[in-house]
Each structure stands twice: as structure tokens, then as C-alpha cells.
Amino acid sequence: MAHLFTHLQCDMDSEVEVAARTLLHKAGETSLFIRQGVELALSTMVLSCSPGRVLQGLLDGGIRHRNPVCRAATALSLVRLLQVVGVSRVLTGRKTFASKFIPAVSTLAFDAAQDVRTHARAALCLLGCHKEAERAVEKYVQLRDQSEIKKLLCK
Template sequence: MAAHSKKDEAGQVERVRRKKPSNIRAAPQAVGKGQGVEQPLVPPSLTSEDPLNRPEEALGQALCLLQDEEWERKTEGLRLVRALAEHHAEVLLPELHYVTTAVIAEVKNLRSIVSRDAITTMAHLFTHLQREMDSEVEGAARTLLHKAGETSLFIRQGVELALGTLVHHCSPGRVLQGLLAGGLRHRNPVCRAATSQSLLMLLQVVGVSHVLTGKKTFASEIIPAVSTLAFDAAQEVRTHARAALRYLGSHKKAESAVEKFVHLKDQSARSSQTQSCSQWWRTGTTSEEVDEAAAPPSSCKRLFLRVLVSEVTQFLGVLWGGGVSARWETHRPCGIGTSQSTSWECPAPKQALQSL
């Protein structure tokens, strides 16, 4: 019996070890103190291409194939570009701008196979040429972030791979400029989420101490951008941005940097945002009061609606012309001047139709 009980206990211990996760995420309180943080990011891995026998001829052939209308020939040209970037960089560098422009054009291709192949080719260029691609970062980042808004998971996974290689292998300053220009004010929330995730990855690659104690231009651009995305309407965007703020909070100069670089018109909004950042750093949660402070006042909403109604009514009055008048009463919202009524002349429907 004793032997059986020992075997059962050993089996239970083994099962517990199996169930134990390999990557334990730290609690937000531990993240704020710099404890239990995940290991540094590892650059994405790519499939390898075979070397080419005649790389000089392959370069011209690749450019010709990329201009062809057949998608099979386009994919063959992209394969040649990947092989040149991996094994024959000295041949590709003199024509790098023309090659990159051709590949970016294929990223916008409507055929998903060609577009995904071009996105993978951009990842190879970033990985193997690294800072030689700095001059092409802004255009590539803008195109990739726009492509991240597509519904196809096949394309979005490729974009995530390409943005990861971009962040890891190119100059941080150029990467930051490209991300801010291409996705910070994008209308699609999915594109803004990709931007927020890339900014978080950039902070992890560069390091908090380098951001806050290095060049002021980098900190003065990335901290306001992350603070803006932290109040975005989309939850996925806010999640990555607030994770970036918690990551910044592991440094003692983080709060003073936010007060220095985040310029707000309203001093109360500045203080509420700073307090909310400190709350994220300590607990990883936000209060409902912070979200309400970030929302626009109700008086601004009423003023906006009043202006909108005024513009629409005036447009209808110009379109229909004279006719039977209908009085439309509007009042100023509370706290914005005194109450004042205004009327517009609107024709009757029958007369309006007859006049057209």
C-alpha cells in the first residue's frame, strides 16, 4: 500500500508540473515594479530561400516579373527578391529603392496570394537588410498599417509579421516616424490597434531607460502618441496603449516625463490623465471617473448637434427656395450664452416638388 501511495503522489506531482504554464504573466502590480516581466521579444523567424547562381541577371528578371500581369510570374519575381535580400545583398542594395517600390505596389494587389507574398517579401527585406531599409520605412509602414485593416486573417497575420521585423531591425527613430504617420490618426480602429501594438513592441525593443534617459525627441513623440491611443474609442487600441504606459511606469522618471511631454489645453484634464497613468502603473485598472473625464462634455455635444441642424436646414432652404414657411425653434445649450430663437424658411412639400 505504501508503494502504491508513493506512486500516486509522484503521478499527481507530475500532472501538476505538466499543467503549469511555461510563460507566466506577472500581475499589474508586479509589472509596475519591474518584477515578473516577460522575457525580451524575439524577432520573428522567416523561411530561408536558396542562393542564386547568377544574382545580377536575377535582379533584372525579378523587376521584369513584378511588372507582369500574371500573378504566378509576380510571385516568382517576389521569390527572387527574397533570395537576393538573403544571400546577395550587395547586388540588391544599388537598386533597393526601385525594388522596394515595386514590392510595396504588390502589397496593394487585390489578389490575396500576391499581396501576402509581397508582405512576406517586405519582412525578408527588413530582416536581412536591416538599417539599409531606413529610407523606405515610412512608405512601407504606411502601406502595411493600411493593409492591417482588411478582414482577411491571412493578410493580417502577414502584416503582423512584417511590422514585427520592421520594429526589430530598423532604426527606432525612423520606425516611430513611420508608425505615427501611417496609423496614429487612421480612421480604421484595426489599423490604430496595429499601430498601438507596434508602439508597445518598439518600447520593449528600445527599453524604458533608453526612452526616458536618451534623446528627448524620441520620448517627446512616443509618449504623447501612447497617451492619445490610451483614450481611444476602440478597446483593442486602448489595451495595447495602456500596456505601454504600464511598461513605461517601471521607470522612476515616467510620471515626470508624462507631465513634461503630454501637452493638454485643460489643466484639469492634464492632472486627471497623469493620475490615471499612475493608476494604470500601480494597479493595471482604470476608474469610471477617468473615462468620463476623457469623454467630451454634454454641452459640446449639444452645440455640435445645434450647428449640424442649422447647416442642414439652411441647405434645404437654399435647395427648395421660397414657399410656405415653417418655424423651427432652437435654443442655445445651458452655459453657452443666453437663450435665443432662430427661424428658417422652409417650403411646403407639394410646392417644393412643383418648383423642381
């Protein structure tokens, strides 16, 4: 999969959602060899395909997965996606991206698994460096969670 994402790049956009769901499911395998391959494929997917499709694939495939390893792989991929797209573009660009990304990271920031929380909180910390972060949290996160999320934004 990593080779396909590397060489076909945006031509793989139509397959991203199915591939992400499959890869995230395989991330829960106990075999280290398989998990490393999955992580390579997910990071290549984040780098090579269109961000909107990647985001939708990650959200559909892993945010509510029962396996904490799969949720951790999702959270790590979301951090990488944020680094590729850029904080400024997420917060000031298309509203559909931010309206999906910020609630997803906010949900994962309070996950039961430590790895998931660590990656999600790293994404929130990256977002907190931008002046529009608090306004975006107020706009896209549920009212009951806003104060806790704002505390996690690094300033």
C-alpha cells in the first residue's frame, strides 16, 4: 500500500477511505512486522493523498474503533496530517476540514488509552500555537468540553 500511495499519489484518492479503514483495522494486529507496515502505509497516505479524503478515511475507519491500538494509529495519523496541511490552513482555510478535524482530536484527547490521548493532545498543542485556535474550539467543540480543550491548547 505504501508503494501505491507513493507512486500513484492523488490517483489513489478514490481508494483512500477504504484503504484507511483496512489499514487501521490491521493496525490492531499483534505482529510488530504488520504494525510497522501499516504505520508506513498510513504515513505515506497522509503525505501523498488529498487531505480531505485522508481525514474522512481516518475518521470513518478509526476514531470509534474498539481497539485502542487502532485509535492510537488514527490519532498519530491525524497529527501527521496536521503537520502536512499546516495549522494555519486548518484553522483559517476551508471550514469543512476544521469542522471535522477539531472535534475528532478533541474526542481523542480524552480517550481511555494513554497513547491515543498523547497523540491527540500533541495535535491540540500544535493548534494552540495559532491565534485562531480558541475561536475554532468555541465554534466546533461542544460547549461542555470547551474549557477542558482550551486548557490543552499550548500557548
